[in-house]
Amino acid sequence: MVKTLGTPRHQSLIAMLVEKREASGLTQTQLATRLGEYQSFVARLESGQRRVDVIEFIDLANILGFDPAAAIKRLSAEPN
Amino acid sequence: MVKTLGTPRHQSLIAMLVEKREASGLTQTQLATRLGEYQSFVARLESGQRRVDVIEFIDLANILGFDPAAAIKRLSAEPN
DNA sequence: CAAGTCGTATCTGAATTTAAGATAACTGGA
DNA sequence: TCCAGTTATCTTAAATTCAGATACGACTTG
Numbered sequence: 001m002v003k004t005l006g007t008p009r010h011q012s013l014i015a016m017l018v019e020k021r022e023a024s025g026l027t028q029t030q031l032a033t034r035l036g037e038y039q040s041f042v043a044r045l046e047s048g049q050r051r052v053d054v055i056e057f058i059d060l061a062n063i064l065g066f067d068p069a070a071a072i073k074r075l076s077a078e079p080n
Numbered sequence: 081m082v083k084t085l086g087t088p089r090h091q092s093l094i095a096m097l098v099e100k101r102e103a104s105g106l107t108q109t110q111l112a113t114r115l116g117e118y119q120s121f122v123a124r125l126e127s128g129q130r131r132v133d134v135i136e137f138i139d140l141a142n143i144l145g146f147d148p149a150a151a152i153k154r155l156s157a158e159p160n
Numbered sequence: 161c162a163a164g165t166c167g168t169a170t171c172t173g174a175a176t177t178t179a180a181g182a183t184a185a186c187t188g189g190a
Numbered sequence: 191t192c193c194a195g196t197t198a199t200c201t202t203a204a205a206t207t208c209a210g211a212t213a214c215g216a217c218t219t220g
Contacts, residue, residue: 002170003205009135027167038209043169050207051133055089058156068156073149076138082199083177107196118180123198130178 004048008080016071018046020064034063084128088160098126100144114143
């Protein structure tokens with residue numbers, strides 16, 4: 001039984017990451033390669049087993065083609 | 081000899097956190113209390129000994145009174 | 161149905177990071 | 191100098207993270 005990060009905001013964050021990756025047509029493996037990481041890294045991120053660092057988040061936004069500032073704005077408007 | 085996070089962006093991020101905390105007139109101890117953490121937690125954050133989580137960053141922005149989205153925008157405009 | 165492929169999830173043990181709490185070090189004022 | 195407030199650093203246990211392997215599930219094709 002693995003521990004995951006459970007606040008609503010964190011759930012919302014990782015839901016968005018998954019959504020954006022899928023919208024971009026990348027697989028976990030492809031995204032991982034662009035990040036210089038392993039597929040299991042992305043899997044852990046997306047399953048809430050690993051915290052998302054601010055700088056990593058910006059990198060993810062660049063790769064996945066979304067605006068990190070807008071995403072943060074939406075996130076910070078959410079409860080919690 | 082302690083390991084620190086060294087990318088320019090990360091340096092810039094933590095420089096901003098320090099600046100905002102000081103501008104807000106809070107001590108590390110006061111900020112830590114509001115975060116529900118110890119003073120050494122804030123010290124480690126501000127000295128680059130600990131990564132800054134996205135959600136934590138939003139919390140910090142709320143406490144320190146800056147706009148997290150604007151901060152992310154500035155950060156993502158920087159090199160690296 | 162069997163076998164292969166593709167994508168994602170999960171496991172393992174080791175390495176790294178983080179934490180609490182204590183304490184040291186620095187700073188400015190009386 | 192002494193003290194009080196603030197920040198930095200240390201220690202060691204606990205928690206997280208990692209690479210890599212492997213399992214799983216959905217699809218496809220013969």
